[in-house]
Amino acid sequence: MKAFRCGDVVPGCARTFSGTEDDILGQVAQHAQHDHGLTDIPEALVTQVREAMTPA
Known part of the structure; x- marks a missing residue:
């Protein structure tokens, strides 16, 4: 498990995620x-x- x-x-963004690397991505x-309005x-x-993911 990882966290991001x-x-x-x-x-300024406070959102967090956890799971496998694929889940997080x-x-x-x-x-x-x-x-954040990114279409691509x-x-x-x-x-x-x-690179910013850490062990959860």
Whole structure:
């Protein structure tokens, strides 16, 4: 299990996620679209999310 805090990549966002890496990436993609207005998730953002994940 891993955890991710969106605020580690997007300052000011308090949303958190936990689960497997794939679970988190899916949840973050939906969050980025709905809450941050991103229609396309750049690979650089995926890399940042992966690097910011911590053991849960």
